[in-house]
Amino acid sequence: MKRSVIFGALTVAGLTAGAASAATLDDIQARGNLICGVTTGLVGFAAPDANGEWQGFDVGVCRAVAAAVFGDPTAVEFVPTTGQTRFTALASGEVDMLARNTTWTFSRDVDLKFEFVGINYYDGQGFMVPTELGVSSARDLDGATVCIQTGTTTELNLADFFRVNNISYEPVPIETNAEAQQQYLAGACDVYTTDASGLAATRATFENPGDHVILPEIISKEPLGPLVRHGDHDWGDIVRWTLNALISAEELGITSANVEELSAGTNNPEINRMLGSEGELGAMLGLEPDWAKNAIMVGGNYGELFEKNIGENTPIGLARGLNALWTEGGLLYSPPFR
Amino acid sequence: MSTLTDPPPSESFRLSQLIYDTRYRSLTIQVVAFMLIMLGLSWLVSNTVQNLQALGKDIDFGFLGQPAGYDIGQRLVPYDSQATHARAAFVGILNTLLVAVLGCALATVLGVTVGVLRLSKNWIVARLMSVYVEGFRNIPTLLWILLVFAIFSEGLPHPSTFRPDAETGQAESTMLFGSIAMTRQGSFIPRLVYADGAILFVIAIVLALIGIWALRRMAHRRQDATGETMPVLIPSVAILLSALIAANLIISAGSRSNELSLVAVGAEDGMSLAEFSGAAGRIDFCRIRGSGGSFSTQNLLDEREISYRAREFFGDRDSARGLARGECVMIAVPASEAAAFAAELTPELRGDAVAVVLSDTVLEGPAVQVEVPEITESGIARFEGGIPLRNPLIALWLALSLYTSAFIAENVRSGILAVSRGQTEAAFALGLRPNRTMSLVILPQALRVIVPPLISQYLNLTKNSSLALAVGYMDVRSTLGGITINQTGRELEGMLLLGGFYLVTSLIISGAMNVYNQSIKLKER
Incomplete structure (x- = not known):
């Protein structure tokens, strides 16, 4: 008995030891698929559709990375993580990367030892209330019962916001967005607070979205982006430049429709370098020359991903706002492919 | 045994004796096994340290002194988001202990009642209790917690329905007995508020308890000496009440x-x-x-x-x-x-x-x-005053109590059945009435069988309270083992502290219960 316990413990320790080693790309290639941590379900960002296929904006990033590595957007396994489990999952090597509405903060980057490779959505924390509550500003929320996902930055922002404004509230901690939605609709809490994009996505799934309003106050900066473990810069570069490729593609006018045609060669050297007909950018990453082409083929460039999953023509209906290209007054700006 | 006839020739110790000589072999095996275990443990520790180093992490408990940054709803001591992680852990520990104490008390009451009733001669009562026991103990605790929580947070009225309508002056929902509000955001019960000097009440209760103890001792002595029994229950209650009334009068006179x-x-x-x-x-x-x-x-x-x-x-x-x-x-x-x-x-x-x-x-x-809790007149509808019992606490408390009481009921039943029927008959033959038979003959003997497994049930309940996470009750698992770990990234340290807390708590509970067990177990003279 004692012996089997020890062997069990040894095995577990050995496995974690193996997983935590560097060279993530080698592990992924040996395994044959990418393991991507996503939310437990937030329509538009990451949620399984009726056929059980994961769909969404964050999922699109995962698929693009899988396509860049393997040339196959389906070589990816999605692991749903909650606000509380996501960092442990990434740190322990259970997932290779997180693409999960995770805010880039100083302490997560420096103290938790993660590497945010970029920002795929500029967000801020908002509040949603039922119209019948008769509240038009977050400052009127004195005494409200607030549903809040635990283990998030929003939890800390919420505490700060109410403290600074000298109003009180009753936190109702919940684990997942689905749980929050259920509690909020049941009236077990008066207010639901999370990233404004998450509120819009959640409201879109309500039976009567018109009965709920998102209050005008945005109380924080929430730059959301994919992240990987500290220490393996080669792997971090792959995820970073895949994201940059999607953003640059929109800027350069590369879409899922014309990428095949453009990859044969154009008179724009940056497009040529990115799509592999010129230079050796793919080899520098340790990937095939057509890595970026594969990534863009999956769901199109950043703009296409946005419009298809969360854009104004979807039920979620988010405007580009801060997430427009820098050339169009937004904040998206990719470093050059050179 | 024939080898014993020949005294073994005195010979010097040889190394092979460690394996081939039965006198040393068991010792050898134990020493080797111990060394292997120690090696294994040290390998685990060094592996952990190495891997943490590879991740660029160290083991450091300094995070406990940093501001926590998050708020906690149900709490027993002052706390705000500027307090430290250690304070948050302490709030969580108190919440764990609160639900454990409440749960153990309710589970015991329910369990004893159900266990006794399951032995009832009334067919319907006995069968109903069987259904109760089998129903609760064969469905996982977590499901019960979620079920009770869903009933409370979706079945009860919204606080706003307690507010009188502007036109009719009538509210849709009313409070129980005019003083208990049960809403889907939590229940609110009246609270006693005390004037300054309420410490006098505590002193009065202590004095009354000493008086009651002396009274019972006197009654025992008298029964031992003369065989006459003396009523103790009514005088005890009278002592306690008069002490409280006296304290009340004294404080009120000043306040x-x-x-x-x-x-x-x-x-x-x-x-x-x-x-x-x-x-x-x-x-x-x-x-x-x-x-x-x-x-x-x-x-x-x-x-x-x-x-x-x-x-x-x-x-x-x-x-x-x-x-x-x-x-x-x-x-x-x-x-x-x-x-x-x-x-x-x-x-x-x-x-x-x-x-x-x-x-x-x-x-x-x-x-x-x-x-008495009151609904706010303007702004967001909520109750003010009274004692707030949030739904996570109620759900966890009820579900853990119901679940554990099914096991306790079986302990109680087995304890009572373990006392032979002859004991009852002998007591009846001596002329004892049924209730005295139960309290003087059956229960003291049954308790010996009931208490040891009861300790395990109390431990189970305490540890099961960590399921609080499922309904958002902020126990120590949710504060220290949940949010704190998540915000600081100190998984190993947090989990070590958490494990240490549960270990110490369990040992204290079982220690205290063992003391009680010693006092009631069969005393051999």
């Missing part, structure tokens, strides 16, 4: 005429309450939880129709901190100390604000008053 002054921040010297209210608009009043003085002051504010908002604090120090931070601006303190309090408070305040004593005074009121 009914005790004047409280109102110390306000931002008022001008000599202002009356009405003038301050006019100047400040809405007054943020510092209510001290369980204080009769705060309660009387609120009654006065209500009476004069002054617009105010109560912020609740846990005591004098907590409320002074609240005043200093500007969370509230007015507090009731004894008139004799008011000037000194205001003078002490002023340097603590932000900016150049000054605390002054208002000209109005409030009478502290009787020793004990009942604070």
Whole structure:
């Protein structure tokens, strides 16, 4: 008995030891698929559709990375993580990367030892209330019962916001967005607070979205982006430049429709370098020359991903706002492919 | 055994004896096994340290001293988001202990009742209890917790339905007995609030308990000497009641005429309450939880129709901190100390604000008053006052109690069945009535069988309380083992502390229960 316990413990320790080693790309290639941590379900960002296929904006990033590595957007396994489990999952090597509405903060980057490779959505924390509550500003929320996902930055922002404004509230901690939605609709809490994009996505799934309003106050900066473990810069570069490729593609006018045609060669050297007909950018990453082409083929460039999953023509209906290209007054700006 | 006839030739110790000689072999095996275990353990530790190093992490408990940053709803001690992670863990520990104590108490009451009733001769009662036991113990705890939580948070009315309609003046929902509000955001029950000097009640209770103990001892002595029994229950209750009434009279005599002054921040010297209210608009009043003085002051504010908002604090120090931070601006303190309090408070305040004593005074009121929860009249509908019992606490408490009581019921049943039927018959033959037979003959013997497994059930309940996470009850697993770990990334340290806490708690519970077990177990002479 004692012996089997020890062997069990040894095995577990050995496995974690193996997983935590560097060279993530080698592990992924040996395994044959990418393991991507996503939310437990937030329509538009990451949620399984009726056929059980994961769909969404964050999922699109995962698929693009899988396509860049393997040339196959389906070589990816999605692991749903909650606000509380996501960092442990990434740190322990259970997932290779997180693409999960995770805010880039100083302490997560420096103290938790993660590497945010970029920002795929500029967000801020908002509040949603039922119209019948008769509240038009977050400052009127004195005494409200607030549903809040635990283990998030929003939890800390919420505490700060109410403290600074000298109003009180009753936190109702919940684990997942689905749980929050259920509690909020049941009236077990008066207010639901999370990233404004998450509120819009959640409201879109309500039976009567018109009965709920998102209050005008945005109380924080929430730059959301994919992240990987500290220490393996080669792997971090792959995820970073895949994201940059999607953003640059929109800027350069590369879409899922014309990428095949453009990859044969154009008179724009940056497009040529990115799509592999010129230079050796793919080899520098340790990937095939057509890595970026594969990534863009999956769901199109950043703009296409946005419009298809969360854009104004979807039920979620988010405007580009801060997430427009820098050339169009937004904040998206990719470093050059050179 | 024939080898013993020949005394073994004296020979020097050879190394091979460690394996081939039965005298040494078992020792050898134990030493080798011990070394292997130690090696394994040291490998585990060094592996952990190495891997943490590879991730760039170290083992450091310094995070406990940093501000936690998150808020906790249900709490027993002062806490806010600026408090440290250690404080948050402490709040969680108290919440765990709260639900464990409440759960063990309710589970015992339910379990004993069900266990006894399952042996009832009444067919329906006995079968119903069988269904109860089998139903609760064969479905996982987590499902019960979620089920109870869903019933409470979806089945009960919304707080806003308690607010009277503007036109008809009728509310859709009413409070139970006019004083208990059960809503989908939590239940609120009346709270007793005490005037200053409530410590006298504690002294009265202690004195009464000593009196009761002496009375019972005397009754025992008398029965041993003369064989006569003496009633103890009614005199015991009488002693306790009279002690409480006496304490109440003594405190009330002082507190009914005790004047409280109102110390306000931002008022001008000599202002009356009405003038301050006019100047400040809405007054943020510092209510001290369980204080009769705060309660009387609120009654006065209500009476004069002054617009105010109560912020609740846990005591004098907590409320002074609240005043200093500007969370509230007015507090009731004894008139004799008011000037000194205001003078002490002023340097603590932000900016150049000054605390002054208002000209109005409030009478502290009787020793004990009942604070009934009330729905707010404007703003967001919620209950103020009373004791809030949030749904996560209720769900966890009820579900754990119901689940564990099924096991306790079986322990009780087995304990009673373990006492042979002859004991009852012998007691009857001696002329003891059935209830005395139960209390003097059956139960003392049954307890010996019941208590040891009961300890395990208490431990189970305490550890199962970590399922609190599922319904958002902020126990130690959710604070220290959940949010704190998540915000600081100190998984190993947090989990070690958490494991240590549960280990110590379990050992204390089982230690205390073992002491009790010693006192009731069969004493051999």
